[in-house]
Structure formats: C-alpha cells, structure tokens
Amino acid sequence: MTLFTEFGRYLLMIKGMFSKPENWKMYWKELMHQCNEIGFGSLGIVVIISVFMGAVSALQTAYQLVSPVIPLSAIATIVRDTVILEFAPTLVCIVLAGVVGSKIASELGNMRVSEQIDALEIMGINTKAYLVLPKILAALIMIPLLVIFSAALGIYGGRLAVTTSGIVAANMYDKGLLENFQPYNVFFALVKAYTFSFIISSIPAYYGYHVQGGALEIGRSSTKSVVVSCVSILFADYVLAALLLQ
16 A cells, blocks of 8 residues: 555656746746756766776677677677667666766755745745756756767767777778667667656655655655666666567
C-alpha cells in the first residue's frame, strides 16, 4: 500500500504544478536559474565521462575484433551505435540522477524542513508550480542537450583512443562512422533522453518536497530519490527498447 500511496502523491504533485503563474517574470527567472544549475553545473562531469566512455569502448571493441575478415572500420561503427543507443543517454543520465537528483531533493527538502515552502504557500504562491515545475522544464531542456553533447564526445573519444594507439587510421575510423548509419538511432536516443530527464527531475522533487523531519531525513530522502531514479531509468530503458527497437 505504501507504493500506491507514494505513487498517488507523486501524481497529485505533478497535477498541482499546472496552474496559471502568479508572476511570469519570477517563473522565467527561476527557469533560467535551474537551466544554469542543471546544464552548466553538470557539464564538467559529462565531458569526463563521455570522453573516457568512448575511449574505453573503442579499445575494448578493437581487442575483441581479432578476425581478419572484419574490417577495422567496424570499430568506429560499433562505437558509434553503442554510444548513441546506450552509453550517452543511459549512462550519462544515471550519473546525472546522482548529481542533479540529489541536489534537487536536498534543496527542496531543506526548504520544507526550514518552513520556507510553508511561508510561500501562506503568501498565496503555488509552491509546486514555482519550485518543481521550473526544475522539470529545465531538465527537459538541458539534459537532452547534454546527451547529444555526450554522444559527440564519446565518438570523438573513441577516435582519439584508437588513432593515438595506432590501432586504426583516422581516415579509416571516419569511414566507419558513415557506414550503415541509421538516423532512427538518434531519435531513439532523444526519446530516452527526454524520458530520463523527466524521471531525474520529478522523482527527486517529489521526495524533497514531501520530506518530514530534520537534517537526517533530508539525507535519507536524497539517497532514496537517487536509488529510485536509477531503478526507474533502467526499467524505462528496457521498456523503451522493447517498444521502439522491434
């Protein structure tokens, strides 16, 4: 029953976000602030993960392709499809669930414990719309952009790894990138990115918004939100792959 209760409260929170803003300028300012926090605040970790993710993927693919029948350009093709389909959207979003999700949960939890949310509600402000909605919209704007950036960096990281180690020539790698390219893979990656963005922002917002207690409960809700977000991302990844890759 606890699961259904929390899911119902989660849906009510989502429903309560959609109301006419009291002040458009105030909401726009909060949205821009969240875009900066979520997007540019996570850029460093995304760059590091993406480059090494592509480099390791390329080296391990080259290690496994021992057959002389398979051309070396296949390394680039495998790295490209692996990064676009799985590594960039899923792995990066799991990391962002820890970076962005814990920050959202702790921020809202601290506002709830310190009674700042109660003060805003007394002033007649819809706190769900003012505090939660800009975070979700900012995640839906910035995280797909980070996923696209991550895919490009991952492919370049793979190129850098195999060319500097002398495994594949640069022109051979570039040739493999263009072989059998399917634009649908990019569409699938963006569907995953938008789905995961909503999960990363809404679930931690729910746990932070409804936290009860003190500082200890803020930490617990932040940890629980990251765990639930990661599990939800993996489950959604399987469902989307089963539905869209048939």
